Amino acid sequence: MADGLFEFVVFGGLLCWIFSDSLRAMVDVLSTRLQEIYSRWETRGLKTHQSGVTPHLQQIVNIQRNRKKEISLRNKEAVKQSLERQLFQIKEADWTPIGESQPRPFVGLSCTSCTPSSRNSLIDRSAKNASLIDVLQVESLDNHPDGILAKIFPHIAHSVTFQAFPFPYIYDTVLKNERLQEILKDVTTQALEESKVTSDESAYSAMYRRQQERAVRLLKGLRSTFSDFILRLGAWVMTKVMSRLFTSVVVHPAHIDMLKKASTTGLPLVFIPLHRSHFDYIVITYILCYNNIRSPLVAAGENLRIPVFGWLLRGLGAFFIKRKIAAVQGRRDILYRAILHTYMTECLRAGHNFEFFIEGGRTRSGKPCMPKGGLLSVFVDAYIDGTIEDALLVPVSINYEKLVDGNFVHEQMGEPKQMESFGTALKGIWNAFTSHYGIMRVDFNQPFSLRELVKSFQSKLVLEINNRSNSIGSEGKTLHTVPSSASLYGTDVVIEEHRQLVDCIARHIVYDCCRTTSIMSTNAVSFLLLNAYRNGVKLDTLVSAVDSLRQELHNMNRDMGFSGETIDVVNHALHILGPALVKRERDVESGCVMIRPITMLPNVIELSYYSNCVIPHFILEAVVATALKSLMSEGSTYVKNEKILEQAQLLCDILQFEFLFTKTCQNLENVLSETIDNFVTTEILTQEQKLLTEEEQQSMRVAAQFDNFEEENEYSHHSWEKQPPYQVNKNSERYKLYSFILVPFLDVYSITARNLHRFVSQLIPERDFIKVVLNDIKVQLDAKIIHCGESVSVDTIRNAMKLFERWNVLECHTKDKIKVYYLKENYDNESSIESVWNRIKQFR
Known part of the structure; x- marks a missing residue:
């Protein structure tokens, strides 16, 4: 009861704040209208008395003219002074992108080899080069409502009038699913065997009821409660919020037209974005609902199920999943996976669109993470077992000039992640509203057929497997999966061909997203400063380098997240990055303005986050x-x-x-x-x-x-x-x-390999070994043996350890939820470790 009252009070406060903002807007609009009417009346009055102007009125007119001349002279002097200072000072006013009306290329066409039929569909060839649109300016939308109120309150009018879609509630359908019922029986039998209770009918019934109750609790914990009212309210609130945080949220109009055509096919749309910020959860929903496209169910981490915000996210379509499915009584949690798999499958059958992040969590380094195929395997299963006829996969790239969530410096330096809570959420919102984050760019890749992609990869994988086994026959092998709602890819043993199939699709999607991610101004400047001008560069040289980078990326058919004169772009990027990451100073000898990156810890780690986006x-x-x-x-x-x-x-x-x-x-x-x-x-x-x-x-x-x-x-x-x-x-x-470019990564891999000798004849927990490697990196930085502070990176150390697992150098086991590593028998000696180190250090 107390929790409900608290949520009601908070939600009521939110509505008051929103509507007070609207009242202030109404007052501003009415004031503006009255001033315009008074100005027109005053002008007409002057015109009617031109033949006989009174001396007093003439004196007022002369005073106003003289005042305008003085203001004009002062403005000219201010402009002159500003031009003299522009090579040294960055203007503090918000930068407005120049040339936003310039046509931008269409990026993100599907693969010609894997999905040739999809590549030739849904695209209007004549609209491939078009000007970007700012989705915050709803007045520019084709479906924007007309009328006086719509002109005065455009966001409210559009939030009220955009198209409503049915969102079937499949709670009961999931619990009645035949496969889930079979899993409940299996789990009940297994639980009785483990409890060593006499398996009579009453004991079985009691255990079965407990498993049913747990299934209900699990389903209630993860399900979405899509609400049309919350969707409309959220769209309006997010317009206000994003207008405050961002200069613009831009998207290519041809991408929107493509999605509108895809939504008319009757197939479920599965949006698969790379994950950078918590804003990713809602920006796609925001864009879709404002363009009358069905909003998706969004897979969100269970860490976001916090008071008020978790309730709002549920209403906007989020369903919450565990990032790591922990074991129950020493065994895999079969029932949880069955609930999750069945819930997603039934939602697909009911016609819902989906959105999930194939990397799992947000990138901590700025570059894309390796894909995780768990949720993707559900959609592949659903197609292969006939639950759905087909689905359209839509890779999405989202990029920010400045990350709203703050940086991940502390995590990269070895500190544990700070878990989300109501207090941290409020603190994050407050910090966000006191800063400005430039432009957000969203790129939707061309939707492609899951059926076409699966068949393409099946034929290639079958050929490869048959070639390996030297058993190519007239019939060949057919890839299949065991229909089971008890397993998700990556958590249970599945057929190897199916695992390869999901991996191939997942890696292809991440690759496509990497190549279509638009490079923002902060990415370009950071990349050049860290990799080409680490010791500093003249401003005009940096401008020329950014020009060259733009041209090179254009030749590679990549798009920029900025436009306009390069000098303005560079100044804007330096302003967004701020003095904590880049420093402007005048060189005493030459008198030129020098730009220098801040390469000391921990600042350089944040700067490398923006730079790493360009590396792929x-x-x-x-x-x-x-x-x-x-x-x-x-x-x-x-x-x-x-x-x-x-x-x-x-x-x-x-x-x-x-x-x-x-x-x-x-x-x-x-x-x-x-x-x-x-x-x-x-x-x-x-x-x-x-x-x-x-x-x-x-x-x-x-x-x-x-x-x-x-x-x-x-x-x-x-x-x-x-x-x-x-x-x-x-x-x-x-x-x-x-x-x-690769020097920081190779430094980490080499130092990690050099420290493998610590595993000789002993087991070491992962977190302890990471601390050892981090300390060694810092020692070598202080001794000037290595020179890149961004080498202090927990993510890169973990990836190096994964490599040594793949090379069969290290073995990993989990004990009491802690990862423990030790050397394989063939490498459990100093000389073998030396050979691994030599293989890597040749590239340093």
Whole structure:
């Protein structure tokens, strides 16, 4: 009762605040209207007395004219002074993006290899280049209502009038599900066996009732309570909130048109965004409801089920799931997984759209995390077992000029995560309202058919499996899954082919999202400062570098989250980042304005968060450049193509838990070979040209035709040709930039490998080993052995430990909810550990 009264009081206070804001808005509008009427009346009065103006009135007019002249002169002087200071001071007023009406390219088309039919659907080719729209300006929407009230109160009018959709409540359907009933019986039998109670009818009935009661509690805890009223109220409130926090929330109009067409297909839409902020939960719902598209059910972490805010999120479509499904009495919690799986399946059958975050949690480093396939496997299961005919998957990229949730510096430095609570939520809201966060950019990828993607990957995986087993027959194998509402991918044992299928789809989705994430101004400036101008740079040089980066990304068919004159873009980014991350100062000797990144701990970790967003766009270039640097460290000035490929593939293997280097349907060696060819085009690599006779040239042309055929069949690129060695242009600015990008990551991997000797003949908990590695990194930073403060990163250490597990160097077991590591038998000695370290340190 007390909790309900508390929520009622808080909710009532929220409504009072909202409606008081509306009353203030009404007063402002009425005041403005009265002033306009008075101005028109005054003007008409002056015009009617032009033939005979009274001296007193003429004197007033002259005074007003003189005052305007004085103001004009003062303004001109102020502009002059501002222009003189613009190279040194950043203007404090909010920056308005210049040239927002410029057409932006359409990014995010689906894969030509995996989903060719989807790629040719839902797209209006004539609208691929269009100006971005700010979704906070509802007056610009096509479905904006007309009328006087709509013009005065546009957000209220639109919140009241946007289309209502039915949201079926499937609570009873889940509890009556036949598969769930079977699971309840199995769980009851298992519980009786563990309790060693005589299995008579009364004991079975009592245990069955307890399991039923638990199923009801679990379902009530995770279910969504979608409310049309809360959705409309939330849309209005979020307009007010986001207008206060952001300059604009922009989206490509062709993306909206594409989603509108997809919503008419009758298939469920599954939105799969990368996860950066808590705002991600509601911004997609906000955009969809304002464009009359059915809002999705959103999978949210159970940590967000807090008073008031959890209730509001439920009303907006959130259902709460556990991030880690803990064991019950030493066994897997089969009943919880069954409830979750059945709930999602029944929601799909009822026609709900969905939204979930394939990375699991928010990225702590700024770059995308490796995908987790648990929830995705539910949708794959639902298609394969015939629950749904098909679904449209929609990868989504969301990026911010400045992160609203604050930074993750303390977590990266080894401190435990601070759990969400009502108090921390209020504190976060207060801090948010006292800052400004620039632009939010949302990019929806082209929806593609789950059925088409599954069939595409099935055929490729079946071919690969059959080739491995040398048993290719006329019938072949068919991928399938055991229909069971008791298992979610990643928590129970499933068929290996199904696991590979889900992994392939998940990695493809994350790769697509990485490549379509728009680069914000803060990302571009941070990336250049940390990787190219770590010791400082002149302002005009930085502006030129940002120009070059924009052009390079444009050539790669990537989009920017900003537009306008580059000098304004750079100044704006420096303003958003603030003096804690970047410093502007005038060089005493040259008199030029210098921009320097703050590279001391902990500030540099936050700066690297913004920089890391750009790395996936240049990861292949970084890999090849780092491979070249490792080969040249041996003293040779020439490198052979096959050695570059060998080193680059080894480096990709080392960083397999940090980055996705290719789409699932691509061959890594082919892609690396194309990158080497691009290095030749950009003159990072040069090669002596050999003069050939006509017969040799003809042979080369014939061989090239065979090479093209081999490349289509995923054979190695240029495998037929013995190429002369390359010479590396060490003075190339691009080479210097690319070769530095991976330095912080390789420092962490090398130091982690060097500390593996601590595991010899003993077990160490994960958290203790991470502390040891962090301390070693800090010691080497103080001793100037390594130079990148952003190497202090818990996430990177964990990824290195995952790599050593994959290499069968480390073994991990969980004991009392604590991860414990120890060395495999073959590596439980100093010499074997040394070989692992040598494999990594060659790239440092």
